[in-house]
Amino acid sequence: MDFVYAANPSRVVFGTGTIERLGDEAERLGLERLLIVSTADQTDQAHLVASQLGARAAEMFANAVMHTPVEVTERAMSVVGDARVDGIVAVGGGSAIGLGKALAMRTDLPQIAVPTTYAGSEMTPILGETKDGAKVTQSDSRVLPEVVVYDVDLTLSLPPRLSGTSGLNAIAHAVEALYARDRNPIVSLMALEGIGALTQALPGIMDNPDDRGARAKALYGAWLCGTCLGAVGMAIHHKLCHTLGGSFNLPHSETHTIVLPHALAYNLPAVPEVKAQLEGVLGPDPARALYELAGTVGAARGLKDLGMLGTAINEATERALANPYWNPRALESAPICALITRAWNGEPPQ
Numbered sequence: 001m002d003f004v005y006a007a008n009p010s011r012v013v014f015g016t017g018t019i020e021r022l023g024d025e026a027e028r029l030g031l032e033r034l035l036i037v038s039t040a041d042q043t044d045q046a047h048l049v050a051s052q053l054g055a056r057a058a059e060m061f062a063n064a065v066m067h068t069p070v071e072v073t074e075r076a077m078s079v080v081g082d083a084r085v086d087g088i089v090a091v092g093g094g095s096a097i098g099l100g101k102a103l104a105m106r107t108d109l110p111q112i113a114v115p116t117t118y119a120g121s122e123m124t125p126i127l128g129e130t131k132d133g134a135k136v137t138q139s140d141s142r143v144l145p146e147v148v149v150y151d152v153d154l155t156l157s158l159p160p161r162l163s164g165t166s167g168l169n170a171i172a173h174a175v176e177a178l179y180a181r182d183r184n185p186i187v188s189l190m191a192l193e194g195i196g197a198l199t200q201a202l203p204g205i206m207d208n209p210d211d212r213g214a215r216a217k218a219l220y221g222a223w224l225c226g227t228c229l230g231a232v233g234m235a236i237h238h239k240l241c242h243t244l245g246g247s248f249n250l251p252h253s254e255t256h257t258i259v260l261p262h263a264l265a266y267n268l269p270a271v272p273e274v275k276a277q278l279e280g281v282l283g284p285d286p287a288r289a290l291y292e293l294a295g296t297v298g299a300a301r302g303l304k305d306l307g308m309l310g311t312a313i314n315e316a317t318e319r320a321l322a323n324p325y326w327n328p329r330a331l332e333s334a335p336i337c338a339l340i341t342r343a344w345n346g347e348p349p350q
């Protein structure tokens with residue numbers, strides 16, 4: 001065994017009703033004038049956060065959107081300057097947390113992230129921003145939130161189907177961590193635990209979205225999977241989703257959910273030891289199990305259902321192969337085109 005393990009420094013507060021501890025967390029960091037960021041859909045939760053922070057809540061910016069467009073960040077930057085804030089609280093999914101990270105990148109202000117989906121961005125030093133339609137990703141330690149407050153209560157309102165696709169988005173981080181070039185035993189432990197927690201929790205959330213036990217398990221799994229994403233490199237699945245999302249403007253978690261079984265089926269023959277690990281959690285056919293789980297959560301089946309045109313499959317294949325990157329199985333045009341075609345049709349993985 002030969003590996004390097006590096007942990008990202010961040011403090012995690014996990015539980016139910018934990019936003020009541022936001023004031024204490026801000027005090028620990030010495031912050032007195034916080035900017036609260038959210039999407040327009042989550043203004044209520046942003047107000048809830050503000051009420052917890054009391055006089056420490058200086059300003060609110062509730063215009064975060066998917067893929068962190070630079071124009072939105074620039075508008076938020078003017079609020080940062082005008083309100084002379086000394087820290088950022090991002091409440092929401094990857095969109096709100098992405099904006100908080102973009103502000104931290106430009107200002108080095110401390111961040112408290114309050115995640116309400118399972119996307120996992122809060123655990124990574126990665127920032128993806130879009131400018132003129134192109135998405136550029138960078139990794140920088142300034143971007144990693146100082147504190148993450150996971151409050152199970154804030155996830156109860158995440159609609160069941162979105163909970164399902166967001167959970168599968170998290171599982172995708174853990175699956176690729178298992179066969180990452182820089183994988184290591186600790187990250188693999190977290191990955192398997194995270195996949196297990198989410199696969200158990202998601203059907204329960206479909207049955208009863210208010211089931212706090214299932215919600216807690218899903219959020220716990222999401223934390224672990226997000227940690228995996230922040231710790232090791234990703235491969236073909238994330239590359240494909242990045243390409244498809246950026247080039248064809250497809251929704252983030254739904255795209256991950258559709259592509260994951262196919263990307264895993266592509267890679268498994270090259271990583272028999274990972275196949276054995278996943279069989280322990282997902283059963284004898286891990287790729288098929290993830291396809292079935294996507295069905296259980298009522299996710300869209302094929303990329304065509306997300307609005308991608310069939311004529312774009314060749315372009316997607318070319319783009320996926322344009323900048324070579326590491327993957328456990330060699331990247332070949334014909335099998336990748338077949339993979340995307342099956343994902344487009346919504347067929348089971350092969």
Ligand code: NAD
Binds near residue numbers: 094095118119127154
């Ligand atoms: P999102 O943040 O856009 O949330 C989807 C929708 O659900 C939004 O309208 C949001 O307001 C709403 N929502 C979120 N939580 C809710 C709740 N608890 N109750 C009710 N509504 C709720 O989507 P996402 O999938 O969390 O994040 C996607 C974005 O995050 C993408 O831009 C993606 O690139 C980015 N991302 C980045 C990283 C990273 O490490 N940099 C990791 C994962 C995702």
